[in-house]
Amino acid sequence: MARRIRSGDFGFRLGTGVFAFALVLIVLAIGFELSRQSLISIQKFGLNFWRTSTWDPVAGEFGALPFIWGTLYSSILALVISTPVALGIAIFISELCPGWLKQPLVFLTELLAAIPSIVYGLWGIFVLVPAVRWLETSTPGVLRQTPMFSGPTLGVGMLAAGLILAIMVIPFTSSVAREVLKSVPLAQREGAYALGATRFEAIRAAVFFARTGIIGAVMLGFGRALGETMAVTMVIGNNPQISASLFAPQYTMPAVIANEFTEAADELYLSALVEIGLVLFIVTLVVNGLSRLLIWSMARPGKARVRVPTVPAQESAA
């Protein structure tokens, strides 16, 4: 009897374990398959692929520097815009707002994450880009002399991409930051208030206490921004150039894959695009891994474990 149960348990462990293993296998397979397919490009260009900036499929010259530049620029711009807002929301919901408002606000901010990327892109083309164009043409001439605001006022370009990315990243950062703030012990705030701190001072102390986790939350948003494809592709202008200007149309790594993958006729071209995907895969793995490490480090003994929502909107479900 005892043996039968034990062998039954082993079967159960094996049965579910196979599927769990499949999950691990998929991640490994992605890395393997992308490396395999980008082999031609890696062998041909080596490190020069990432140092040169000529992207000429016809001549067979591939330099990915403009895409890296565009991806980093747009993502960092998005972070600069979204971080204060996202932290403000997290603090407002977790510390300031009355109880009855909490759930509706959580629901609404996380609805931002639920709206499909393509809908943001469509809205971006027809609403945001004209608004940005208006903003650009009404920029005072003195500012237009500086490199950050030079160039034609097309509307499509880095500024539009940064704005739309910021909107898309806010719910991710704010929902994790909220979870992190939840893990700050209540006694910490009570102590601050007992010493006569104002609301701002008490919250500042709590935020300082949770700083590791909050940096993690911002990094998680960064990871999302790096890989965001459709909305950015539709508003950034898709022009492989390295420019400091917010007005200039530029290009990102996901955007070039989305635009050119089906057109890549020869093996080298395809391989170059896959290599961009491979690097995107590795970079997002590292950024996400680091951010989760930071968030988890908030969960040392004695503190509640911080949950990283798989999908922001899911938090209300689980």
Place this chain on the structure above:
Amino acid sequence: MTNAFGFSRTSRRKLMSSLFVGFCALSVLLALMPLAFVLFFVVSQGIRALNFDFFTQMPKPVGEAGGGMANAIVGTLLVTSLGSLMAIPIGILSGVYMSEYAGTRFSSAVRFAADALNGVPSIVIGVFAYGIAVLPFKQFSALAGGVALGIMMIPIIARTTEELLLLVPSTMREGALALGSTRAGAVFRVVLPAALPGIITGIVLALARIAGETAPLLFTSFNNRFFTTSLRQPIATLTVQVYTYAISPYEDWHRQAWAGALVLVTIVLCCSLLARVAARRIEGLRGH
């Protein structure tokens, strides 16, 4: 104590505090504004183009007014169903493994892999699915699109299942084991059914997210101007169709794109609301 500005230190601190509270409230408004704008434009632009034909007609060539996205709607349904067919068993069973053998090293590895996979950009998943499901057959297909979407769903379902199983009171499992049930019996007959409403909610949310994906479908299921239900043929989907129409120069196609966006947003909103209602019920379970 007054300083050069004539403020006492206390009132300066109070002012600072009020300004901060004001900033936090303002940032909520700042985030909700784009949400309101997006919803407003999608609804107002979409409703004008949305009619019965949109759901029943095929796309018309440029210049001909009217037409719809019947083929793309069927395509989205087909591709997301294929994705769920692949993701639900893998997701639920690996979630069961993670919660049942929570302490083991392998389950940590699985959890790590699930989180990693969840963070992989959807376009990269598309490139991968192209490599394993398009290249070998030299053909874009609905099946390849399903593979790409399935891979994106797996980690969401796995993590939801794990978390919800851990919420089920351990007394229920112990009761089943005490009555002589095997571990598998306890899980499949007692623990899993108790967590099922929540898991289904998670699946609905995952579906909503996956149905709105475009990037992984661009070069897996590709696009198709014709009606097809064949799994081996390229197939149109709502999202890819909206993309194609949005970047086209034609006024008429733009209208269709807005209508498509309205349908997508409606799906997402309904799923989110549904999940929220369900979540309220599950809160009861959590209270124990």
